[in-house]
Amino acid sequence: MSPPSFSADLIPPGVCNLLNPSTIYANNEVDLDEVDIYGFDYDYTLALYSNTLDTMIYNTARDFLVKHYKYPEGISKYDYIPNFAARGLHYDIQKGLLMKIDAFHYIQLGTVYRGLKPVPDDEVLELYGGTHHVPLQEVSGFYGKGPMMKQFMDVFSIPEMTLLAAANDYFISNDIEYDPGHLYKDVSDAIGMVHIKGYMYKWIMQDLGEMYNETYAVLHHLASHGKKLFLITNSPFSFVDKGMKYMVGKDWRDFFDVVIVQADKPHFFNNCGKPFRRLDGNGDLQWDKIKSLDKGQIYKQGNLFDFLRLTGWRGSKVLYFGDHLYSDLADLMLRHGWRTGAIVPELEMETRVVNTEQYAQSLTWLQALTGLLERMQVHYWAFYHIELSELAVTKNLFNPHFGSIFRTCHNPTFFSRRLCRFSDLYMASISCLLNYDLSYTFYPRRTPLQHEAPLWMDQLCTGCMKTPFLEEMAHIR
DSSP states (O other): OOOOGGGGGGSOTTOTTOOOTTOOEESSOEEGGGOOEEEEOTBTTTBOOOTHHHHHHHHHHHHHHHHTSOOOGGGGGOOOOTTSSOTTOEEETTTTEEEOBBTTSBBOTTOOEETTEEOOHHHHHHHTTTOOBOOHHHHOOTTSBOSSEEEOOSTTHHHHHHHHHHHHHHHHHTTOOOOHHHHHHHHHHHHHHHHHTTHHHHHHHHOGGGSOOOHHHHHHHHHTTTOEEEEEOSSOHHHHHHHHHHHTOTTGGGGOSEEEESOOTTHHHHOOOOOEEEEOTTSOBOOSOOOOOOTTOEEEEOOHHHHHHHHOOOGGGEEEEESOIIIIIIHHHHHHOOEEEEEOTHHHHHHHHHTSHHHHHHHHHHHHHHHHHHHOGGGHHHHHHHHHHHHHHHHHHHOTTTOOSSBOSSSBBHHHHHHHHHOSEEESOGGGGGGSOTTOEEOOOOOOOTTSOOOSOOTTSTTOSSOTTTTTTGGGO
């Protein structure tokens, strides 16, 4: 059902195109003037990759599943489906179901898939004992993996979810009995082999032209203002070196005060067992004892406790950027008091959707329907079915299967709640830093709590087209 024409009259002037995709959003107050040290992950933080990488990961893992795990040849006929899955989804390992869960651990009905087909709402309720709530002990642990469910939190997980859906679909469609738990492990191992055998690194190094290229401007901007920079990545030195030489230049290491590769995050942040090892210019391990972390050197593995001891970089004067909320950011914020910045590439697409007139009309009509439902509860069912139809329309604007990664019907998603918990700031890419002076203070948008009256206007605050310093800082690019 489309929104009625009068809903367009309810949209405040200037709402469409209000959000700028280059905005940095604040969950917590951050004064950049107090930040002296900037740290970065590499993959999907300093380096962003094209969507063709997802297809290559999927195809290689699918073929590995067939050739090495002896899965049916019919699975090879399933091509990669772009935009089927979305980051932040949960997978019920024993039931073989992919779904979106909200911040209160409720499954969003209409977003549960067995294979490539949606599961009817009444069947979902039956599968979960008459409720669509998933208990805390089952939904996922601190790093997104519980005994019953796995949450897929990084951008690399998109092809893994799609392969799980395709393999499940093959067995179901051909009426072949199988154990979803075994399938989950095998698909996970197959995806892991793409990384372990170095296929992904090889593809990226063969096609560097697909990589993000504003990294130099960001690093130069920070270094020229006297900021210290460091890199902590799980990727190997040869891969990082080639990518950084392409994006930044052969002297890229001059920007960084400390460079750590193959760090084994998240264990790097919570385990003090692994010592630092130094690499020479060819990437070969050296045997000397590490007594300091020196500029121009490359270090492997190590742990955060030694890092803090050797550098003295502690607390809110450190701001670290990464794309994985659990592996990159959670420990740093909760246990060590660093400032954290989440890189969320999906923000660019979602911002484009939010800026459309179609979204503004759908959202306005949806809010009006919700108000009618709340006030005219004696006619609940008449309005409820209209609201459900409108929710589906709004969801389809983002992803026809799972909707926005940030929101379910009325609530934030589980992903969105973790984003707010583990990141002080979030943005589509690190290039967003170029739009702000390094003495700028970010403030979280003061939106009213449920019991507070909406007495202020926040439409002209964070996220508006007049991004602070946007014109002034343009020369940096």
